[in-house]
Amino acid sequence: MTATLERPALESPGGMLRGAARGGIANLAGTVCTGLAGVGVTWLAARALDPHAAGAFFAATATFGLGVTFAKLGVQTSLVYWPARMRAVGDLSRFGECLRIALLPVAVAAACIAGGLWFAADLLPGRPDLVRALALFLPAAAFTDALLSTTRGLRAMRPTVLLDRVMRPAAQLALLVLVWAAGWGEQLFAAVWALPYVPTALLAGYALKRLRMRLDLNRTETSDFTPKRFWSFTAPRAVASFAQMALQRVDVLMVAALAGLAPAAMYAVAGRFVILGQFVNQGVSQSVQPRLAERLAVRDTAGANLLYQQATAWVVLCCWPLYLLVFTYAPLYLGLFGDHYEDGGVGVVRVLASAMLVATACGMVDVVLAMAGRTWWNLANVGLALVVMLAADALLIPRSGALGASVGLAAAVLVNNLVPLVQVVRGLGLHPFGRATLLAAAMATACFALPQLALWPLHPGLIVKFTATGAGAVAYCCAAVRMKRVLMQGER
Numbered sequence: 305m306t307a308t309l310e311r312p313a314l315e316s317p318g319g320m321l322r323g324a325a326r327g328g329i330a331n332l333a334g335t336v337c338t339g340l341a342g343v344g345v346t347w348l349a350a351r352a353l354d355p356h357a358a359g360a361f362f363a364a365t366a367t368f369g370l371g372v373t374f375a376k377l378g379v380q381t382s383l384v385y386w387p388a389r390m391r392a393v394g395d396l397s398r399f400g401e402c403l404r405i406a407l408l409p410v411a412v413a414a415a416c417i418a419g420g421l422w423f424a425a426d427l428l429p430g431r432p433d434l435v436r437a438l439a440l441f442l443p444a445a446a447f448t449d450a451l452l453s454t455t456r457g458l459r460a461m462r463p464t465v466l467l468d469r470v471m472r473p474a475a476q477l478a479l480l481v482l483v484w485a486a487g488w489g490e491q492l493f494a495a496v497w498a499l500p501y502v503p504t505a506l507l508a509g510y511a512l513k514r515l516r517m518r519l520d521l522n523r524t525e526t527s528d529f530t531p532k533r534f535w536s537f538t539a540p541r542a543v544a545s546f547a548q549m550a551l552q553r554v555d556v557l558m559v560a561a562l563a564g565l566a567p568a569a570m571y572a573v574a575g576r577f578v579i580l581g582q583f584v585n586q587g588v589s590q591s592v593q594p595r596l597a598e599r600l601a602v603r604d605t606a607g608a609n610l611l612y613q614q615a616t617a618w619v620v621l622c623c624w625p626l627y628l629l630v631f632t633y634a635p636l637y638l639g640l641f642g643d644h645y646e647d648g649g650v651g652v653v654r655v656l657a658s659a660m661l662v663a664t665a666c667g668m669v670d671v672v673l674a675m676a677g678r679t680w681w682n683l684a685n686v687g688l689a690l691v692v693m694l695a696a697d698a699l700l701i702p703r704s705g706a707l708g709a710s711v712g713l714a715a716a717v718l719v720n721n722l723v724p725l726v727q728v729v730r731g732l733g734l735h736p737f738g739r740a741t742l743l744a745a746a747m748a749t750a751c752f753a754l755p756q757l758a759l760w761p762l763h764p765g766l767i768v769k770f771t772a773t774g775a776g777a778v779a780y781c782c783a784a785v786r787m788k789r790v791l792m793q794g795e796r
Contacts, residue, residue, distance in 0.1 A: 407451075752780070
């Protein structure tokens with residue numbers, strides 16, 4: 305027997321934040337698993353393979369990521385946006401049509417791109433055999449993201465957390481450890497890394513099927529969904545999603561092409577911590593997205609602004625300590641992956657950490673624009689950032705190698721956050737700088753940055769620096785507990 309779907313009453317501000325926080329905490333817990341597994345994969349590739357082979361592996365996975373993003377055609381955002389809007393007005397009668405018009409083009413695009421990568425592998429940077437191995441699993445990866453996005457649009461976070469945040473990355477790391485321990489060689493690294501996408505896609509489809517069976521698709525009001533509106537929303541997101549992924553991956557390919565595979569490996573290792581921060585931002589954003597779409601659908605600007613500010617505070621609370629610590633201990637961080645990664649990598653780490661501090665403080669500006677329907681704005685912003693990065697990379701990589709690529713990426717990150725921030729403030733009347741955000745930033749600065757700045761003229765040893773960091777971490781945790789009402793619920 306199915307439950308009757310009625311138009312849901314808007315949650316109170318406190319209930320809205322508690323619900324978003326519950327989903328965010330669950331997603332963040334999964335993100336910890338994803339981040340640790342990702343660092344583990346990077347460490348394993350750096351340790352098990354020589355720099356040239358590691359660079360080829362990182363270049364192949366970067367190509368795979370770009371291909372998957374292109375194959376999704378931007379529907380992952382639309383499959384959150386439209387089901388959330390349908391739910392907000394109490395009309396899921398066209399939910400099945402929404403799925404069909406999204407997933408069929410994804411299937412065609414994924415098959416075409418996988419075939420294109422297979423036949424064009426010899427023309428790409430790195431090793432063709434690794435690219436071809438990954439191409440076989442590209443359709444499964446594209447469907448995984450599309451199906452899990454739909455479950456989030458219906459406010460079900462558990463499939464994303466369990467399947468995409470825990471099971472898949474853990475399986476990837478475990479299989480790579482097995483390959484390394486068995487001495488099967490580097491040829492299997494790429495295929496084994498991509499293999500878990502297949503069961504993840506199947507289980508994501510099963511989870512969506514079960515979730516759909518619990519809904520009564522009879523309508524109480526009429527949603528504004530039409531196929532034309534779906535694709536006019538999605539089309540700019542498709543291009544923007546590809547450009548966004550290009551911002552994260554194409555610089556590795558450019559370093560490989562312009563400076564060599566070994567510098568590409570060093571650049572990928574040095575920038576791995578950025579992925580950790582992005583996972584945190586993604587985890588919070590995915591929890592907030594459906595509620596933000598609902599609030600904007602009924603023009604509740606105050607509620608949307610509260611969600612935006614609190615989500616930004618949560619990301620700053622989690623990410624600023626990471627970026628400040630990586631900046632401080634850049635040589636030690638790089639040394640974890642091998643001595644040959646430390647030379648030239650410290651500057652890369654510090655440039656990227658500085659840029660990410662600014663980006664995190666801006667909050668999920670791209671998500672806010674998308675959930676407000678401003679997908680063309682989002683496309684223009686990402687396109688501008690990509691042009692800035694490509695121009696800087698083309699100019700700087702031949703001269704400075706990986707450091708030049710980090711400057712290009714940092715410039716793109718700043719453009720991709722500051723420009724949309726102005727648009728969100730002026731066009732939507734929203735901003736991320738609530739009391740909780742400012743408090744989280746002040747706490748991280750006081751506990752992690754100021755002690756190191758005070759010690760810097762004294763040139764202290766590692767023991768003194770570790771002691772200062774440990775004391776700052778204890779103070780940070782105590783302050784977070786003491787101020788939890790402000791940080792978690794926006795209370796004064």
